[in-house]
Amino acid sequence: MLSSIWQLHRAYVPERSSRSVRRLVAAGLLWLLASVATPRAAAEPRTLLGHEYNIYSLAISPRNDLLASASGDETVKLWSVATGREQQTLVGHEGPVYGVAFSPEGRWLASAGGDGTVHLWDTVTGQTRHVLRGHEGAVYSVAVSPLGDVVASGGEDRTVRLWKAPDGAPLVALTGHDGDIYGLAFSPDGRLLASGSRDKSIRLWEPATGRLQRVLTGHTSDVYRLAFSPDGSQLASASQDKSVRLWKLARDDEATVLPSHGGPVYGSAFLPDGRVVVSVGDDKRIRLWDVQTGGLRTSWRAHDVPIYAAAISPDGRVLASAGGDDDVVNPLKLWDLPAVLTDAAAGGGSAADRTGTQPQSP
Numbered sequence: 304m305l306s307s308i309w310q311l312h313r314a315y316v317p318e319r320s321s322r323s324v325r326r327l328v329a330a331g332l333l334w335l336l337a338s339v340a341t342p343r344a345a346a347e348p349r350t351l352l353g354h355e356y357n358i359y360s361l362a363i364s365p366r367n368d369l370l371a372s373a374s375g376d377e378t379v380k381l382w383s384v385a386t387g388r389e390q391q392t393l394v395g396h397e398g399p400v401y402g403v404a405f406s407p408e409g410r411w412l413a414s415a416g417g418d419g420t421v422h423l424w425d426t427v428t429g430q431t432r433h434v435l436r437g438h439e440g441a442v443y444s445v446a447v448s449p450l451g452d453v454v455a456s457g458g459e460d461r462t463v464r465l466w467k468a469p470d471g472a473p474l475v476a477l478t479g480h481d482g483d484i485y486g487l488a489f490s491p492d493g494r495l496l497a498s499g500s501r502d503k504s505i506r507l508w509e510p511a512t513g514r515l516q517r518v519l520t521g522h523t524s525d526v527y528r529l530a531f532s533p534d535g536s537q538l539a540s541a542s543q544d545k546s547v548r549l550w551k552l553a554r555d556d557e558a559t560v561l562p563s564h565g566g567p568v569y570g571s572a573f574l575p576d577g578r579v580v581v582s583v584g585d586d587k588r589i590r591l592w593d594v595q596t597g598g599l600r601t602s603w604r605a606h607d608v609p610i611y612a613a614a615i616s617p618d619g620r621v622l623a624s625a626g627g628d629d630d631v632v633n634p635l636k637l638w639d640l641p642a643v644l645t646d647a648a649a650g651g652g653s654a655a656d657r658t659g660t661q662p663q664s665p
Contacts, residue, residue: 344640348624349387351635354372354378355376358375359627362404363384368383370383372403373401376399379555380392384616389626395424397416401417402456411469415445417442421456434613444486447489452467461483482500488531501526503523505522522542527541537550545564547571565585574640583611587607588602590602610627612624623636
């Protein structure tokens, strides 16, 4: 490639041309070389700075206007999705904040903290509405039901607690896991609540009754974040065992195993059409998977630190990602999702990522 560029330079730039002209043409040819030799894996993101420590959880409001980020710096920040500007910093937890979830209309936000509490925040004023106490130990995950009438929380004490929303009155504690609870997700119709645990299992509960419906097993290590598909027919689970599993809940819980990352997988999320699932993890990459085939659509190194969280806007236009490495500055990034998908369709991403990534049988 370099010899071809040099031949072009000699062919189109006469020797008697001025030094400045030759330099200008050479610079242009080198830019062309860089453009051809370095394919773009994904559209350039917007970078948001503000947190002073790792970012553990992200959520985008139902109106697509606010992004919430939970951090080890003991704060939750609200950002404008449109401008990327910080809107508010929510202060009240006395320890790391591990989880965030918006109410269905976006007027309030729930956060889970290492101080053992769940906070309900007013997203307009930034004030605390209620502080929910009852867990014995850190709270790692929080979820809000589709109707906004129930908040679920889980953590170090191995229990899932349900709270009445928006006043925060305790409802019931669900027990059965044999390890810390790291992930929670309500099904789109609100009839199921999934919980993922350090005990390697996923439990499906009926929140209306508190009854355990069934247990999903197959992961060989800790289960982290969970996400239901938009139609509720599938559940994605991210795990310490370096895989994402897509559980087909209407097909006897059959699972497609995506051998997705070179290390632990910390988060997963479905696109609004349900055709693509996103996974992020310790290898600092974002991967997009075809739900129907289980094949890898695209992958790129998105951060210089492990990625702990990803969120998709309800309109499917924004992918947010964030993570951390203790004292390293940890940016939050907003990706133009349609541009990423266009790049993928055009063959963007690393060819190396497209080999050896066929789905496996459980």
